[in-house]
Amino acid sequence: MVRKTPEAMKYWLGIYPSESFLDHTCHCIAGMGNTGVFETKDGLVIFDTPIKQYMGRVFREIRSKTSKPVKYLIFSHGHFDHAFGYAPFLKEIEEQGWDKPEVIAHENIINRFNKYKLLDKYHKWINKMQFASVVGKKQSRVVDPHETLNPTIVIRGNDGTYSFNLCGLNFEIYHDKGESDDSIWLWVPEKQTICTGDLFVSSFPNIGNPYKVQRYPKDWAIAMEKMMEKEPKFLIPGHGPLIEGKNQINEVLSITSEVMHFVHDEVVKRLNEGKWFEQIFHEMLEIFPEKFKNHKMLQPVYGCYQFAIHAAYRLYHGWYNSGNPTDLFPAKSSDIAKELLKLNNEKVYLKHAEDLFKKGKLQLALHIVDIIILGRDSIIPEIILEALTLKSRILKEKVKRESSFIAANILDNYRVNVKKEINFLKKRA
């Protein structure tokens, strides 16, 4: 399904002009994600490389601006859109006979790369699901876990920092957890410029991704505050165009910090009140302040508020999250559905699901139609076909209404599979 690309989504994908600033000595090269470039007399400091599919274009763009050798390569974290597009730089260094650059990252990037290798097939699968609408048909994988570049300078520990000086410019690197546990960010005082990596992405923070490991709302908020203390004049985000001006930067960092504190603290408050996930989740939906909902830098184009609630809850809670012992050792959902089908004819459920769909109660319609699909064993194929067709229509409508790229891809992938099953059943009939 081709989805419209809202402005904030273009920011995430790197569809905006690159910018040079401070007499063309610093550059924010647009990609997915951004590459920050700092020129000194002796060479370049590069902060992040884009997704592999963009690396040739980004490299050529940098070379159209400067021919100086790369001295330092800094990876904000080990995700595929920041730490895998380095090949053209290394090729050039070899061809030119230049000294190899220092590669700087946090120690947790090494664990991450090892995890990618361990879970190669699983990650290939979840990335295909998560990025289904942008992964080309011919492309078998988003990232190859065997193409990692390990750091030569490793920042260690939770309060890890590292700084170096190149031709009079100071580069200060700090570690703070946020979207990942290996995040680092860069402050260049002489240029009053900050590179945030994915701690700032020009839209709602990507926290609580349904497929991925724990993320860190409280640490994220604190990272924003530490960045604000530097009073930067220029901010190169992980995704989105260069942001200029002390006030504007302060405002966007501050609202991101505020929303992360809000999600974290409101979930913690409710846990202390003895509430379970469902109640916390639905109460949190009710109290989400308008100022966050409407802020142009908090639009839910990739991650979203709902996912963030999961992230904050999961930080402190185990998997038993309903408080109902029925869910401690649950029966198979197909067995539950079969029992429900004994109480009512499948046509009753189908009709009810259709009515809910017509009323726009899409989520409830999905729950009801699933009773037929899951408990299908003794049901005639014609009714199964009708139930699957209804499910496909409900999912299509939900995709249309969904603003989060990740959520929309999850819904749409399933819809495609349902369509395949419908076609299979029709051919067999």
Ligand SMILES: [Zn+2]
């Ligand atoms: Zn990113």
